[in-house]
Amino acid sequence: MYLQHFGLSQPPFNLTPDTEFFCDLPSHREALNVLLIALQSGEGFIKITGPVGAGKTLLCRKLLNELPPPFVTAYLPNPQLSPAGLHRAIADELGIGYPPDCEQSHTLALLTRHLLEAANQGRKIVLIIDEAQAMPLETLENLRLLTNLETEKQKLLQIVLFGQAELDQLLGQKSIRQLRQRITFSYPLKPLNRLQVRDYVLHRLRIAGNTHTDLISVPGIFALHFYSQGIPRLLNILTHKALLAAYGKGLSRIGWPQVRLAARDTDATQEQTPKRLFNYLLLCLLLLGGGVYWYFSPSLPL
Incomplete structure (x- = not known):
């Protein structure tokens, strides 16, 4: 198990409703x-x-x-x-x-x-x-x-x-x-946003004994938010599997690749990922198109 490898005293992402891990979001x-x-x-x-x-x-x-x-x-x-x-x-x-x-x-x-x-x-x-x-x-x-x-x-x-x-x-x-x-x-109750995902994951790690805030990279947090849709139960599943993947490779932290592997192994995320990925890419294209239009369009008088 990865507990000793990451300096943890207890499993941080169990699915049982343990009030010790209640995050005051x-x-x-x-x-x-x-x-x-x-x-x-x-x-x-x-x-x-x-x-x-x-x-x-x-x-x-x-x-x-x-x-x-x-x-x-x-x-x-x-x-x-x-x-x-x-x-x-x-x-x-x-x-x-x-x-x-x-x-x-x-x-x-x-x-x-x-x-x-x-x-x-x-x-x-x-x-x-x-x-x-x-x-x-x-x-x-x-x-x-x-x-x-x-x-x-x-x-x-x-x-x-x-x-x-x-x-x-x-x-x-x-x-x-x-x-x-x-x-x-x-x-x-609403799904967590990206900042809340970070706070939630780091809170559970801290309760479990971890003292380092860099155990999960910034891209890793983005990936957790993307694949989990901000749902705490999915966050627990994905982070647990990502920690296992990082431990298996001897890594000291988890990032986007480990979270992506965890998502591929989780049915609930596979059901939603294609649609969410399409919407995400569409949003990026719209933002990029808007930026190009703004850059090349003549300035409008105030």
Whole structure:
């Protein structure tokens, strides 16, 4: 492995959502602030969306770690459940006991009683759902009904939805328009720009023990941004493979050639590279043509 070769104490680009590697980039920090402010305000529904691999699960774990008392969290990583399954899953997360053959109505009654007791004790229950675009429509509607549980002063249950762009399409359906109207805070995660790609990669290397900022060349950063499209998961995959390629050649840093080799070995980048390369070359030609026209055209009076 390349850890000793590059002076690293741990793998810097694992795909597991390790909050130690959370990079305080503007988009992710703004999303986290939106979540914390909305939850402190007592909002019922909050939504965070982003492309595949944009860091939603890591942000979700960061939120779980940063919510202070009196917040109590219930986390559902796989919400592809029936309405009855949803009630049981929430009950399990909150430590609510129920008989194995318990009917849905009874589970809901137990859940309601627990939420009322929590509110009386000053606790705030937050349900955090990852991959929310996988929820069946019937279960989403049932989720809305859960937010009807409230006292005169507060919601008994606050809900945070993390999902891909398909979640917005799902919420756009007429049958669940009432749920869409209840989402008061929403934030879309965006891909990283080139400077953010550099900050992200160097941050993870620094957390992993590297003390040199020249481990990746400037062309290497350009290549990582180009092939990854600014998606953190792809950045992790490409940088890991590029480090392996550099280690195999005995190199002390990675550059464009190593990143290009990594991209050739990664299916997700191969799907997008031809189109992005065409657009990139077209932009270069337009800029070059504009520069030539400006250079040779007569000056215009002001």
